[in-house]
Amino acid sequence: MRNLADIKLRTEGWIAPAATLEDVLLQHDIEQCLYHEAALLDARRFEDWYALLADDLEYWMPARSTRSSEDMDEEFAKPGEGALFDDTKQHMAERIRKLFTGFAWAEDPPSRTRHLVNNVRILEKTQSEGHLEVKIECGFLIYRSRLARDVDLWVGRREDWLRKADGDGAWLIAKRHIFIDQVSLSSQNLSVFF
Amino acid sequence: MLTSLEIRRRRVKLAGGGMDTHTGLRHDFGQFVDMARGLVNRRIFSDEDIYRLELERIFGRCWLYLAHESELPEPGDYVNVTMGVESVLVCRDEDGKINVLLNNCRHRANSVCRADRGNAKSFVCPYHGWTYDTKGQLVGGPAFHEVYVTGLDREKWGLVRVPQVGTYGGLIFACLDPEAPSLDDFLGDMRWGLDLLLAQGELVAVPGIVRWTMEANWKFTSDNAIGDMYHGIWSHRSAILAGHAAGTGTAVNRVMRSPQGPGFTFVGEYGHGFTANFVKPEEVNWNSPLAAWRKNPSVQQRLGEFRGKVNRANMLVFPNLFVNSGSRELMLRNPLGPRRIEIWKTVLVDRNAPPETRRQFVRASNRHFGPAGMFEQDDGENWAQSTLGTASRAAESYDLNYAMGVGAGEFVTDEKSPPRIDSLCNEHAQLWMYKCWAEYMDAASWRELKANHSRPQGRL
Numbered sequence: 026m027r028n029l030a031d032i033k034l035r036t037e038g039w040i041a042p043a044a045t046l047e048d049v050l051l052q053h054d055i056e057q058c059l060y061h062e063a064a065l066l067d068a069r070r071f072e073d074w075y076a077l078l079a080d081d082l083e084y085w086m087p088a089r090s091t092r093s094s095e096d097m098d099e100e101f102a103k104p105g106e107g108a109l110f111d112d113t114k115q116h117m118a119e120r121i122r123k124l125f126t127g128f129a130w131a132e133d134p135p136s137r138t139r140h141l142v143n144n145v146r147i148l149e150k151t152q153s154e155g156h157l158e159v160k161i162e163c164g165f166l167i168y169r170s171r172l173a174r175d176v177d178l179w180v181g182r183r184e185d186w187l188r189k190a191d192g193d194g195a196w197l198i199a200k201r202h203i204f205i206d207q208v209s210l211s212s213q214n215l216s217v218f219f
Numbered sequence: 220m221l222t223s224l225e226i227r228r229r230r231v232k233l234a235g236g237g238m239d240t241h242t243g244l245r246h247d248f249g250q251f252v253d254m255a256r257g258l259v260n261r262r263i264f265s266d267e268d269i270y271r272l273e274l275e276r277i278f279g280r281c282w283l284y285l286a287h288e289s290e291l292p293e294p295g296d297y298v299n300v301t302m303g304v305e306s307v308l309v310c311r312d313e314d315g316k317i318n319v320l321l322n323n324c325r326h327r328a329n330s331v332c333r334a335d336r337g338n339a340k341s342f343v344c345p346y347h348g349w350t351y352d353t354k355g356q357l358v359g360g361p362a363f364h365e366v367y368v369t370g371l372d373r374e375k376w377g378l379v380r381v382p383q384v385g386t387y388g389g390l391i392f393a394c395l396d397p398e399a400p401s402l403d404d405f406l407g408d409m410r411w412g413l414d415l416l417l418a419q420g421e422l423v424a425v426p427g428i429v430r431w432t433m434e435a436n437w438k439f440t441s442d443n444a445i446g447d448m449y450h451g452i453w454s455h456r457s458a459i460l461a462g463h464a465a466g467t468g469t470a471v472n473r474v475m476r477s478p479q480g481p482g483f484t485f486v487g488e489y490g491h492g493f494t495a496n497f498v499k500p501e502e503v504n505w506n507s508p509l510a511a512w513r514k515n516p517s518v519q520q521r522l523g524e525f526r527g528k529v530n531r532a533n534m535l536v537f538p539n540l541f542v543n544s545g546s547r548e549l550m551l552r553n554p555l556g557p558r559r560i561e562i563w564k565t566v567l568v569d570r571n572a573p574p575e576t577r578r579q580f581v582r583a584s585n586r587h588f589g590p591a592g593m594f595e596q597d598d599g600e601n602w603a604q605s606t607l608g609t610a611s612r613a614a615e616s617y618d619l620n621y622a623m624g625v626g627a628g629e630f631v632t633d634e635k636s637p638p639r640i641d642s643l644c645n646e647h648a649q650l651w652m653y654k655c656w657a658e659y660m661d662a663a664s665w666r667e668l669k670a671n672h673s674r675p676q677g678r679l
Contacts, residue, residue, distance in 0.1 A: 088427035090335040107427020111585035122461035129457040213433035213599035215591035
């Protein structure tokens with residue numbers, strides 16, 4: 026542990042470099058996109074949601090375990106290890122098709138969900154040839170009410186990589202890494218999208 | 220006025236048999252399972268007294284799966300897992316031996332380890348600091364000699380050792396009952412079935428166990444594992460219609476027309492069993508890395524011609540380990556009460572497979588099973604609904620129907636396999652499991668069970 030007296034107020038992330046108007050607009054733009062996405066999912070507009078996904082989508086929720094404080098870097102399974110979601114865009118298409126078959130018992134009758142997205146922070150911003158990509162972090166809280174009395178709550182942190190082609194107004198979700206806060210999920214399934 | 224306990228006892232009118240010392244129930248659990256008509260009583264899925272006796276007579280007696288040896292490669296490596304409802308530490312000591320210890324301090328009963336896994340030289344109770352080594356021996360505690368002025372014999376106050384530990388094909392099992400038969404005897408011919416998976420290569424556990432809970436009785440998940448070939452066509456219809464592949468490197472889509480394809484049903488002593496369907500050579504995707512093991516001569520030699528034709532086997536190691544030879548999962552379903560379980564899902568891959576092949580296997584399993592699995596999403600929904608329905612008192616006298624093909628399941632005995640039934644879709648293995656369940660529940664001890672238990676013969 027560091028000597029507390031030596032730690033300055035200006036720790037990374039607390040006092041941001043002076044924000045430009047461009048930064049403020051970008052933050053607003055990203056937040057509005059995330060809220061729009063949440064609204065699509067809550068309205069079960071899954072085909073419209075699918076259109077937000079980049080063709081090279083990586084959609085991943087690793088398994089988690091309780092570790093002692095010195096092993097916290099081992100808390101999450103690594104890419105290629107045990108995961109709850111480990112999907113490409115093609116896989117997401119399957120998941121959505123499943124919901125429309127009329128035989129998806131976990132979602133028929135449909136769940137009622139509320140996707141709450143908060144604590145949105147832009148962590149990286151990279152302008153490459155032809156497109157702008159930002160890495161953001163946010164918190165999520167998803168409430169599901171199912172049938173008369175079943176209630177599930179999923180809480181965690183997300184890292185999203187959003188990409189926008191130059192001259193195009195639409196952000197696409199290129200990567201989503203979902204870090205859920207439970208080690209043993211208290212829901213009988215995860216038939217919703219994060 | 221009846222007390223609530225008396226009301227419960229009256230409700231559970233269990234005739235004949237002995238008196239259970241804990242619940243005061245008279246029992247004859249055979250009455251809950253009608254083998255001739257293929258009926259199982261609903262009460263066994265939701266009754267709290269029956270559940271408590273199951274913890275003693277089934278989970279307290281059977282060999283239970285704990286972990287894969289590859290999860291503990293180094294001295295000091297440990298995993299913190301559950302045997303039924305008991306928290307246990309599986310750890311490799313400095314001599315390389317695997318110990319299974321109750322995670323329960325001898326001083327005040329606290330857990331001495333609260334992380335799920337890691338490497339440790341010792342386990343220290345957070346309350347007063349009693350400290351145990353990886354063999355479970357009490358090493359000491361803070362100011363030990365100053366406070367225990369009248370002495371304390373450390374040899375007598377080690378962690379409680381689970382009396383029997385064994386492995387089969389890398390799978391670590393332990394048993395709380397010192398009188399239980401050896402693991403090999405307990406598994407018996409089921410080992411022939413487990414090799415459908417374990418002989419596919421040098422398998423290791425993939426890091427990252429997926430865990431989740433559901434409001435289901437553990438037996439519904441076990442009877443699904445042992446032989447429910449009927450539910451796929453309906454429970455999993457949405458996944459199949461959506462184009463989801465089961466991760467077997469084969470394309471056996473006959474199940475969408477009829478679940479009654481070529482294959483067989485196996486049941487073993489002490490409640491184990493499985494169903495396996497066959498794959499034709501033209502149905503194997505020979506270019507898929509997922510099917511590479513089918514081209515390996517040493518694997519094929521070990522399996523032999525008959526087992527070499529198997530597409531996928533869904534297996535149950537009684538009471539609660541589901542083994543899928545297709546997408547290579549071990550799914551442990553631990554009870555958390557009569558109407559609640561926790562599932563622990565482990566994926567196995569071939570240690571020697573190229574990284575891309577391993578990746579494909581893991582991804583196939585990640586997508587197939589688990590709470591978000593294309594298949595398993597709907598299993599959770601259905602097992603919870605079954606369990607809820609069995610709590611109905613109005614429907615209590617209406618037994619559940621396990622009569623599919625009842626009486627038609629004739630055991631074939633030949634050189635190809637241990638006794639088997641040449642039918643794929645039936646409810647023989649499920650009914651068998653409940654028969655064995657009743658035998659465990661009625662037996663006062665392993666001695667009694669060894670003498671009085673069913674063997675696969677005749678017909679089901």
